[in-house]
Amino acid sequence: MINRPPPWVFALAAVPAVVLGAPLAALLWRLPWSNLGGALTSDAATSALGLSLVTSLAATALCVVFGLPLAWLLSTGTGVTTRIVRALCLLPIVLPPVVGGVALLLAFGRRGVVGQWLADAGIQLSFSTAGVVLAQSFVALPFFVLSVEAALRQLDTEFAEVAHVHGASPIRVFTSVTLPSIAPAIAAGAVLAWARAIGEFGATVTFAGSLEGRTQTLPLAVYDLLERDPSEAVVLSAVLVVLAVAVLVALRDRWFGVLRSEVQR
Amino acid sequence: MSRRLFGALALCWVAGCGGSDQPTVDVLAASSYTDVADELESLLEDELDVNIRFSFGSSGTFLEQLNQGAPASVVVTANDETMRRLESAGLVEASTAITRNELIIVTADTTIGQSINSLADLAAAADAVTVVCTSSAPCGAATDQLLEQAGLTLSPASREPNVRATLTKVILGEADAAIVYRTDAQARPDLRSVEIVDSVSVVGRAAAVTGDADGTRVMRVLSGSAAADVLSEAGFQAP
Amino acid sequence: MTGSRVAASVEFARSDLQLKFDVPDAPFVALTGLNGSGKTSALRCLAGLEPAAKVDWPNGAPDSRGYLPQRIMLYPAMSLADNIASSMRFAGLDKSSIATRTAELLDLVDISALGNRRPHEVSGGQRQRAGLARAIAATPSLLLLDEPFSAIDVDSRARVRERIVDHIAESGARCVMATHDPEDLAASNAVHIVLT
Structure with a gap:
């Protein structure tokens, strides 16, 4: 094996593995196995789980639908505008989520720059399920856009050139040649965005508040339960973690497996 | 050195x-x-x-x-x-x-907010966006007790994790009214506060x-x- | 309009390259020249991929092109068959004739058994065969082929070349290829221009 790392690399790599693995193990260790069923089927738990699944999937869909055109533009641009827009895309990653939530209120709250027009039209986003989706999309979008943009930039432009010479319109080139070539990156970006969305707390509680059945997603329910019933909070946390880990492990192998086989040659 | x-x-x-x-x-x-x-x-x-x-x-x-x-x-x-x-x-x-520390109502300078002059007004104002603390926070437990004692029900837009978050929603004008502590209302003299008769205190x-x-x-x-x-x-x- | 002995005049200047040449009015034209003389750039100019190039077509510009770049560039997410079909889909051919012709073309370049494979699953020579088939599939009026037979194994190169040349001659297309191989010139009876 030419690629086998020396032993000290294993030693260094073990540190983050433990740091990341220990909290997960502790969470499972503390699970109250005897009343697992009761905790999982309580009204608060089921409504929070359902709400989390619906909103995080909706947010992921929004990220894909609107993030793809944005990533396409960013990957082709070189000017100042492109750089500014890309920096804006990074912002939600850098921003503490609570600050992101305040910023969302200032923009889309009922007195916000945009929100007051929406309010006049009878649309209120804050304290609504749609607001949860907006907050999740806000924090998740960068993960999708950046991963897709990187893939687009890495893709050889000569594929598109061949299609262009063969008579394909720019949109045809993008949909039939470019998109299929970056499908693994799109899938990976969508999974990252989904994972970020389902774990979202700060922006959601600040922008959308917390009300069971309407805006109280799984992480919010966990936070609320932590003070009332810590053992049920642990159960819900475990549900969130197991769900996320299962999806990430299953999908990662699949998509990154595709990438690996293509790079081999 | x-x-x-x-x-x-x-x-x-x-x-x-x-x-x-x-x-x-x-x-x-x-x-x-x-x-x-x-x-x-x-x-x-x-x-x-x-x-x-x-x-x-x-x-x-x-x-x-x-x-x-x-x-x-x-x-x-x-x-x-x-x-x-x-x-x-x-x-x-x-x-x-x-x-x-006694519970008190604070209102934003919205039309609905200004029309609220008592806990009963708050409960009756169906259009008002009201926020209160979550039941697991001390202010929320006190709010639940207050409403039960007064025989009123509220349908809040949100049950915030703590009293600070609750107050912030009114400061930003997202909510018309909130139930918070007297000390919070006193720290924000720019908000209108409404006394609650026979209030609950912690x-x-x-x-x-x-x-x-x-x-x-x-x-x-x-x-x-x-x-x-x-x-x-x-x-x-x-x- | 027709009757000029020049099919295209090309002028192209880049910091590291000066190109000025005429493409004679002949069915097969071979571009030769030393490495770095600009053969690939010359084909790109004729393909319309160099916006800075001035290309004049005295007898009228071609209404469709087929292109095989030196690095072949089969679309990685498509099977070989779909790669071949893609240029016909872009040209707007109907579905049933695309299917029939794709099968014919796979057969023409001896890769019928590989139609469902993806580009990374086949050899360089097999990729070049598929790339050739993709270029000629929609029977374009101008074919631009960059070192079109260089990766195909010596034993079968002559056979593939003969079939492709015959196919192009029958279709009435004009073909410009960049090549180092004297056999390519001989087989296609190409008019030969040297880039300097």
């Missing part, structure tokens, strides 16, 4: 250094005491010749924090119930009631951590009249 200085600074940062060789005493307090912390801190430092360090949190998490060995000599909770739990777990000495309690001598000294000052003056200045009532 510079390395030694750096080492000293690093040690300082890890161990926590005061301006002098006074001992540092840690106080774990409910977030509703945030506004009054500076004055309490100078009072305690003057009286005891120690360096006081406040850290704020949600009362509900104190039990877990102390169990996990959080550094604290004194604990100040926003309500009775939390302190009872700490006492029965043997984590603190017998506690003293130091404040009483009693804040303080206690020294079991076996902590510094804590016992701090407690003597906290239950004294000078501290009572500082607290009443901030809008707390006598317990």
